[in-house]
Amino acid sequence: MKKKYTIQNAPFVVPTTDGKLIEEHFGNATDGNSQLSIAHMIAPSGWSEPFQTPEFDEYTYIMKGKKQFIIDEEILILEAGQSIKIEKNTRVQYSNPFKESCEYLAICLPAFSMDLVNREEV
Known part of the structure; x- marks a missing residue:
């Protein structure tokens, strides 16, 4: 009988160059x-x-710490225990300008893809 669940014990660790764990x-x-x-x-x-x-x-x-969001031109700061939904096709910038690291969960619908993120050139 096929199992109707999946336990994830080995998530894919996305290689980064900016110190962020994904x-x-x-x-x-x-x-x-x-x-x-x-x-x-x-x-x-x-x-x-x-x-x-x-x-x-x-x-x-x-989950821990704080994270800054710039959505269009509005600056929002969320802290542990808070959540936000940002609708697709919204211009946003994510950052952590604070002294402690920020731990959080991100859920994307449809799934995150470099082809869909549309990052601006720095």
């Missing part, structure tokens, strides 16, 4: 699922990435 538990890189991705992230103090306009909805749940 562990994709489900999604394109881990199990080929293009419908949804779930990733555990730790953004170090001082981390940031360029503005982007993703073609997916992104849900973020902050």
Whole structure:
């Protein structure tokens, strides 16, 4: 009988050059699922990435620390226990300008893909 569940014990660790830990538990890189991705992230103090306009909805749940979001021109800061949904085709920039690292979960619908993230050149 085929199991109706999957336990993920070995997430795909996305190679980065900016000190950020990205562990994709489900999604394109881990199990080929293009419908949804779930990733555990730790953004170090001082981390940031360029503005982007993703073609997916992104849900973020902050577990520890704080994370800064610039959405269009509004600056938002979320802390542990807070969450946000950013709708697809919204220009956003993510960063952690704070002293402590930020641990969070990110869920993307459809799944995160470099082809869909539309990062701006720095």
